[in-house]
Amino acid sequence: MAGEQLALTVLMGVLLVGIVALVSRYGDLRSYTPLAGGAGYGGETSHGHSEKPAGLIRWFTTVDHKDIGILYGLYGTIAFLWGGAAVMLMRVELAAPGFDVMQAQFYNSLLTSHGITMLFLFGTPIIAAFSNYFVPLLIGADDMAFPRINAIAFWLLPPAAVLIWAGFFTAPLTGNEIAPAQTSWTMYTPLSAEQVNPGVDLMLLGLHLSGVSATMGAINFIATIFTERSEKVNWANLDIFSWTILTQSALILFAFPLLGSALVMLLLDRNFGTAFFAVDGGSPILWQHLFWFFGHPEVYILVLPPMGLVSWILPKFAGRKLFGFKFVVYSTLAIGVLSFGVWAHHMFSTGIDPRIRASFMAVSLAIAIPSAVKTFNWITTLWNGKIRLTAPMLFCIGFISNFVIGGITGVFLAAIPVDLVLHDTYYVVGHFHYVVMGMIAFAGFGAIYYWYPIVTGKMYQRTLAKWHFWLSMVGTNITFFAFLLLGYLGMPRRYATYNFDAAIAPLAEVTSLHQIATVGAFILMIGQLIWLWNLVSSYYEGPTVEDGDPWNLKEDGMFGREFQWFEAQLARADGGEVEDEELVTDGGRIVNENLTAAVRRVADDDE
Amino acid sequence: MEQRADTDTGGGVETPKKMSPWPLFVAVGLAVAEVGIVMEGLYPVAVAGLLLFVGSVAGIVHEAGYVARPWKLLGALGALLVLAGVGVLYSQVGTDLLSALASDSVVVVRGYAILGAGVIAVFGGFAGRFVVDADPSVPE
Ligand code: HEM
Ligand SMILES: [Cu+2]
Numbered sequence: 001m002a003g004e005q006l007a008l009t010v011l012m013g014v015l016l017v018g019i020v021a022l023v024s025r026y027g028d029l030r031s032y033t034p035l036a037g038g039a040g041y042g043g044e045t046s047h048g049h050s051e052k053p054a055g056l057i058r059w060f061t062t063v064d065h066k067d068i069g070i071l072y073g074l075y076g077t078i079a080f081l082w083g084g085a086a087v088m089l090m091r092v093e094l095a096a097p098g099f100d101v102m103q104a105q106f107y108n109s110l111l112t113s114h115g116i117t118m119l120f121l122f123g124t125p126i127i128a129a130f131s132n133y134f135v136p137l138l139i140g141a142d143d144m145a146f147p148r149i150n151a152i153a154f155w156l157l158p159p160a161a162v163l164i165w166a167g168f169f170t171a172p173l174t175g176n177e178i179a180p181a182q183t184s185w186t187m188y189t190p191l192s193a194e195q196v197n198p199g200v201d202l203m204l205l206g207l208h209l210s211g212v213s214a215t216m217g218a219i220n221f222i223a224t225i226f227t228e229r230s231e232k233v234n235w236a237n238l239d240i241f242s243w244t245i246l247t248q249s250a251l252i253l254f255a256f257p258l259l260g261s262a263l264v265m266l267l268l269d270r271n272f273g274t275a276f277f278a279v280d281g282g283s284p285i286l287w288q289h290l291f292w293f294f295g296h297p298e299v300y301i302l303v304l305p306p307m308g309l310v311s312w313i314l315p316k317f318a319g320r321k322l323f324g325f326k327f328v329v330y331s332t333l334a335i336g337v338l339s340f341g342v343w344a345h346h347m348f349s350t351g352i353d354p355r356i357r358a359s360f361m362a363v364s365l366a367i368a369i370p371s372a373v374k375t376f377n378w379i380t381t382l383w384n385g386k387i388r389l390t391a392p393m394l395f396c397i398g399f400i401s402n403f404v405i406g407g408i409t410g411v412f413l414a415a416i417p418v419d420l421v422l423h424d425t426y427y428v429v430g431h432f433h434y435v436v437m438g439m440i441a442f443a444g445f446g447a448i449y450y451w452y453p454i455v456t457g458k459m460y461q462r463t464l465a466k467w468h469f470w471l472s473m474v475g476t477n478i479t480f481f482a483f484l485l486l487g488y489l490g491m492p493r494r495y496a497t498y499n500f501d502a503a504i505a506p507l508a509e510v511t512s513l514h515q516i517a518t519v520g521a522f523i524l525m526i527g528q529l530i531w532l533w534n535l536v537s538s539y540y541e542g543p544t545v546e547d548g549d550p551w552n553l554k555e556d557g558m559f560g561r562e563f564q565w566f567e568a569q570l571a572r573a574d575g576g577e578v579e580d581e582e583l584v585t586d587g588g589r590i591v592n593e594n595l596t597a598a599v600r601r602v603a604d605d606d607e
Numbered sequence: 608m609e610q611r612a613d614t615d616t617g618g619g620v621e622t623p624k625k626m627s628p629w630p631l632f633v634a635v636g637l638a639v640a641e642v643g644i645v646m647e648g649l650y651p652v653a654v655a656g657l658l659l660f661v662g663s664v665a666g667i668v669h670e671a672g673y674v675a676r677p678w679k680l681l682g683a684l685g686a687l688l689v690l691a692g693v694g695v696l697y698s699q700v701g702t703d704l705l706s707a708l709a710s711d712s713v714v715v716v717r718g719y720a721i722l723g724a725g726v727i728a729v730f731g732g733f734a735g736r737f738v739v740d741a742d743p744s745v746p747e
Contacts, residue, residue, distance in 0.1 A: 012655030019659065023628050023666070052625050061626040148667055151630030159638030198646060205641050212637070267645055272714055 063147035068154050069133030070455065073448075075157055076126035077532075080441075082165065083117035084528060086110040091521040094514045097499040097507065107496035108182035113165065115185030116203070118436065119302065120210045121161050126444050127305045128154075128217055131245045133455065135221065137562040138239045140230030145223035149216050156213035163206030167199030178202070184494060186295070189277035189287040193269045201270060208263045211256045218252035221245055239561065240322065243329050244308025247336040251297045251304075254340065259294040262287065285350060292343035300339040303435060304332060306443030307374060310396045312560070313450050314378055317393035318385030319556040324377045331370035338367050348419045357416060364414035371407050375400060386556065391465035395446030398473045402438025406431060409484065424494075427487020433480045437524075442472070445531065452535070453550045454566045458542035464534040471527030478520030482513045489513070546570065629667035636660030643720070647713055650720040657688060657724035662731070676740060682732025685725045692722025 052058050062068060090110050093101045102110075132150065136143055144150045167180030181203040183192040192200060225246050229238070265276040266287070275281025315322045322328060344352060344360040378400050387393070409431040412418050422428065445468070452460050490505040491498060491513075498510055548567020553559045636659030643653025661684040669677035693704070695718030700707045707715050 008649065009651035009654075012651050016655055016659060019632060023632070058626070060631055061628050063627050063630065064625040067625075147625075148627050148630055148671060151627065152633050152667075155631045155634030156637065159635060163638070163642065201645055202642070205638075205645055208641065209638055271645055271647070 063143075063151045065132050065136050065144050065147065065150060066455075068150055069129050069131075071154055072125050072129035072132055072157075073455075075154075075161075076122050076129055079117050079121035079125065079161065080528075081532075083114050083122055084525065086114040086117070088521060088525055090114065091518040093496060094498070095518045097497060097511055097514075099497055102496070104496040105179075105182060108184075108494075109167065109180035111494060112181050112184055112203075113168070116164055116207065117161075119185060119298070120207060121157070121164065123302045123436065123440055124210070124214055125157060127248070127302070128214075130241075130309065130444075130447055130451075131221060131305065134451065134562055135224065135242050135245055136228070137565045138242055138560070139225060139228065139233045140561065141224060141228035143228075144220050145228050146220050150220050153213045153216040153220065156209045156216075160206040160209040160213065163202045163209065166202045166206075167197075170199065170202075186291060187266065187287075188291075189266070189269075189284040190279060192287075193266060193277050201267060204263050204267050204270075208260055208267075211260045211263070214252050215256045215260075218249035218256070221249040222253070225249075240311040240325065240328060241305070241308040244304045244311075244332050247332050248301050248304045251301045251336055251339065255294045255297040255301065258290060259298075262290040262294065265290075285347075288347050288350065289343070292346045293340070296343040296346065297339045299432070299435070300335055302440055304335065306399070306440045307332070309443045309447045310378065310399050311374070313392050313446055314396040315381055316450075316551060316553055316556075316558045316560070317388045317390055317396075318382050319387070319558065320381055320385045321558070322377065323380040323383075324373075327373055328377050331373040334370040335367060338363060338370070342367060342414075345414050345419070348416050349423050361414055361416050365411060368407065368411050368414075371403075375403060375407070390449075390551070391460075391462060391469055392446040392450035394466065394469040394473075395442045395449070398469065398476075399439050399442040399446065401473075402434050402442065402476065405481075406434030406438055409434065422487055424492055425487035426483045426491045426493055429493050430480045430483030430487060433483065434476075438476050438480065442476075445469075445472070448535070450551075451562070452538070453545040454562060456539050456542075457545055458538050459545055459550065460538040460542060461534050464530050468527050468531045468534065471523050471530065475520050475522075475524030475527055479517045479524060480520075482517040482520065486510060486513045486517070627667065627670060629663050629670060632659060632663035633667055636663050644717055650716055653717070653720040654724045654727070657721065658727060658731075661685060661688065661724075661728050676736070678732045678735035678740065680732075681735060682729050685728025685730075685732055688721055688725030688728060690725075692718050692720075692725055694718075695721060 052062065052064070059067065059071065062071075087110070089102070090107060093099075093107055132144070135141075165180075167178060170178040171180060177198075179197050179199045181192075181195075181197065181200040183195070183200060183203075187204075225238070225242055265274070268274040269276050269278065277284055277287045311322055311328055341363040342360055344357065345364045348357055348360075378396075382397075389397075409427070413422060413428065413431060449460060449465055452458070489510055491510050492504070498505070498507070498514070500507070548563060548570050549559060551563075553563065636656055639652060639656030640660050641656070643649045643651070643656045646652075661681060664684060665674075665677040665681040668674055668680055674680050696704055696707045696715060699712055699715050699718065700710060707718070
């Protein structure tokens with residue numbers, strides 16, 4: 001024991017000395033001169049290069065919002081692949097009723113890792129990728145209000161992921177002494193408080209760090225949108241995506257610190273002998289209240305910005321400005337407020353007072369109203385539009401279609417009598433996967449394709465992108481519609497086996513539906529592999545975008561602020577001068593038409 | 608990536624420096640400190656993590672220009688850690704802090720780890736002020 005401690009101390013001492021040595025070389029980095037600049041990252045012009053070092057050091061030290069956006073994007077993608085791999089193993093296991101591929105413990109670990117990874121390590125960061133890169137461009141700011149805090153917020157995430165996934169690496173090393181957590185993403189007590197496995201502590205710590213990261217980011221966005229807007233951007237013409245990021249940040253500010261406190265309480269229960277969630281102390285139900293007071297707003301933290309992305313991108317390819325812009329903003333704010341009043345719809349079956357339960361039902365049903373306002377506004381924007389079915393547009397339309405199913409199944413669940421039947425069945429899993437995969441991921445893909453030219457300077461391969469869309473759309477609907485049906489049949493969620501008594505569910509039908517869902521998941525997976533291949537290969541080999549308007553948006557007066565910035569960058573790289581341009585939010589006029597390049601490398605997409 | 612992503616609109620005005628070595632260390636420091644404090648038997652890790660954390664916070668605040676020199680802040684953060692460490696000890700043994708020396712509770716050891724990190728940081732603050740800053744060969 002003492003020897004171990006000594007070794008650890010020496011190790012940490014070496015680490016610290018190494019860090020001091022590294023940072024003391026920072027003096028050299030700082031004296032990095034403009035003349036020596038340029039090489040190492042593109043190196044074509046000398047413009048603005050005095051500010052960043054070359055190579056890997058640049059990525060470890062950057063405080064530029066665009067670089068940090070790219071880092072968030074890479075990080076989110078890695079998490080998406082991890083979470084996807086976990087769920088594919090689970091789907092294979094569920095293709096037959098018994099334990100054929102793995103045991104229950106490993107299944108539970110995968111389930112926990114999949115949920116936590118997708119929500120906290122993929123969902124939240126991938127949104128931050130877009131908002132870091134584009135919110136400053138859309139509001140005409142030079143950078144975030146606190147660029148260093150922005151970088152800290154990002155760098156908290158890799159350690160968070162390492163901790164959350166740690167159990168998978170330590171289990172084989174320690175002979176299952178430190179195993180991956182098996183708590184599910186909701187970490188319900190007393191289960192999570194009583195499992196002795198230190199892997200659970202590691203996961204809770206990682207989760208806590210990811211919450212600190214989200215909170216720091218949110219404060220930064222609020223400060224940025226309030227104080228860093230250019231004079232031309234006021235509240236009336238603030239773009240819809242920034243509005244949703246502002247609302248999301250406010251939700252994060254109220255929700256995540258609460259999760260952080262609840263996690264600390266759980267850690268104290270586990271390690272410091274407190275009794276917040278013990279049956280004879282606070283109570284396990286206390287955990288559920290705290291968790292869902294965070295957890296329900298979290299689902300809107302995840303879905304509002306994708307709604308903003310769709311509200312921003314869809315009009316571009318409908319050739320009309322967003323119908324009822326003001327009401328889309330109001331509905332965003334309304335959802336933000338209401339989402340704090342519905343948390344107990346996750347707890348209808350815990351035996352809370354029926355009158356309180358009914359009021360939660362009423363507020364939950366009320367959220368459907370602003371959601372419907374958005375849906376009808378998107379549909380009305382499409383109405384009579386000049387629709388161009390580019391990949392970003394296809395993903396926007398798929399998003400709306402999936403939201404119809406995801407939202408309506410939510411309304412059903414919000415009705416107490418229905419919920420009491422369907423609670424803890426696959427129906428719930430189907431409901432929220434229509435939302436998280438069918439909407440959040442879809443909007444993310446649409447935005448990646450839409451902004452790919454700006455971020456990489458290249459164009460993606462359009463045929464592959466369409467394959468990606470159709471495989472995703474078909475895969476999502478096969479998989480998650482099968483889930484809804486499984487729920488109706490009574491298949492409970494979170495089970496590694498369904499070799500059960502026919503009194504629970506009809507085995508033959510359940511087996512077929514699981515097999516259908518597994519096939520759907522493989523279709524989905526193939527689509528995502530195509531996506532990955534497309535993005536990587538196009539980055540290296542795709543055609544260079546030479547036109548500041550790769551989507552031909554000027555024609556319809558839909559040329560947004562971020563592409564104006566892009567055009568100005570291109571013109572500058574050519575040594576040209578750029579005139580100042582009028583700001584457009586959702587399709588105002590643009591003044592400067594004369595920069596349109598003669599050759600459109602990436603013209604109108606084929607319909 | 609593309610060079611155009613490196614420049615900023617800023618109307619031709621050079622925007623502030625786009626790099627800082629500190630954020631990475633602030634984040635890693637916080638992560639290491641949390642793990643060290645919560646996980647049993649990792650107390651040296653807790654000390655190192657806390658030191659890394661308060662050290663890089665002092666560094667980043669100094670770099671951002673909020674303080675002229677980092678040392679006072681480092682000492683102050685160290686003092687906070689001392690208070691926190693004493694608080695943990697107090698929660699275990701009450702006012703008779705000396706009896707903590709005899710205790711073998713894991714919570715007490717955690718308290719000592721936090722206290723120890725605080726003492727080192729306070730010491731570092733003094734060293735910075737009176738040794739580093741007093742040395743004329745060290746540039747501002
Ligand atoms: C249209 C508004 C919505 C309503 C009325 C609604 C309603 C509900 C209800 C009542 C439940 C609890 C079901 C049960 O456990 O028995 C539920 C679960 C869930 N919903 Fe929704 N929902 C809506 C939108 C959303 C959105 C936008 C998201 C995601 C971004 C989402 C994600 C979830 C998740 C993750 C769960 C399952 C939580 C768990 O138990 O693990 N929902 N929803
Ligand atoms: Cu909810």
